[in-house]
Amino acid sequence: MPSPLIRPLDLSDDATAAAVHRIGRAAYAVEAEIIGFDGIPALRESLAEMRAQDLRWVGAVSEGGELAGFLAWEEGPGGGIGIDRLCVAPAFFRRGVASLLLRHALAELFPGRPVQVSTGAANTPAVRLYEALGFTRGPDFSPVPGLAMASFGRAAADAPCEGRRGTSDPG
Numbered sequence: 001m002p003s004p005l006i007r008p009l010d011l012s013d014d015a016t017a018a019a020v021h022r023i024g025r026a027a028y029a030v031e032a033e034i035i036g037f038d039g040i041p042a043l044r045e046s047l048a049e050m051r052a053q054d055l056r057w058v059g060a061v062s063e064g065g066e067l068a069g070f071l072a073w074e075e076g077p078g079g080g081i082g083i084d085r086l087c088v089a090p091a092f093f094r095r096g097v098a099s100l101l102l103r104h105a106l107a108e109l110f111p112g113r114p115v116q117v118s119t120g121a122a123n124t125p126a127v128r129l130y131e132a133l134g135f136t137r138g139p140d141f142s143p144v145p146g147l148a149m150a151s152f153g154r155a156a157a158d159a160p161c162e163g164r165r166g167t168s169d170p171g
Helices: 014-035 047-052 097-109 124-132
Strands: 005-008 056-061 067-075 081-086 114-118 136-142 149-154
Touching: 005 097, 005 136, 014 056, 014 067, 014 081, 014 114, 014 124, 056 097, 067 097, 081 097, 097 124, 114 124, 124 136, 124 149
Parallel strands: 081 114
Antiparallel strands: 005 056, 056 067, 067 081, 114 149, 136 149
C-alpha cells in the first residue's frame, strides 16, 4: 500500500465525522480486548459528544480516499500538546498508519514542543510505538478500578527518531 496522505480533518463535515466516529469505536473495541477493559470512554461516546471535543484532528487517507486512521490533540498551557486519541481502522492495522500519523504530527504539527500521551498499559502495540518514537514512559496510573494506564512524554527538545519504526499500529 502506498503511504496514505496526511490531511486536516473537519468534523463539521458529516461524512468525515461519521468516519472518524466509526473508526474510533472499532479501534477502541480492539484495544478494549487487548487490555481486558471495555469501559474506555470513547467506546460509549456519541457522535455529537465526539464532535464537541475541543480537539484538532488530522487523518491518514489512503490512495483510494478511505480514512485509514486519525490523530487528535489538544494544546495545553505553555505550548504543550496532549494527544487525546490515535486510532487506526482495523483494516489498516500493521501497515504503519499510526507511526505515519505520529511522526507527521511530531515533525510538522508540533515540532520541538513537549507532548504527553497515555494508553492502556497492556496495549503492547501502542506502548512499542511511543517508545520507538522517543517517548519516555512515566508512571502508570489507574483512573478507574480495573484499568491500568501507561503515561508517556517527550520533552520539548526531543526530535523525531527517523531511523526507528513502530512494529504495529495501536488499536
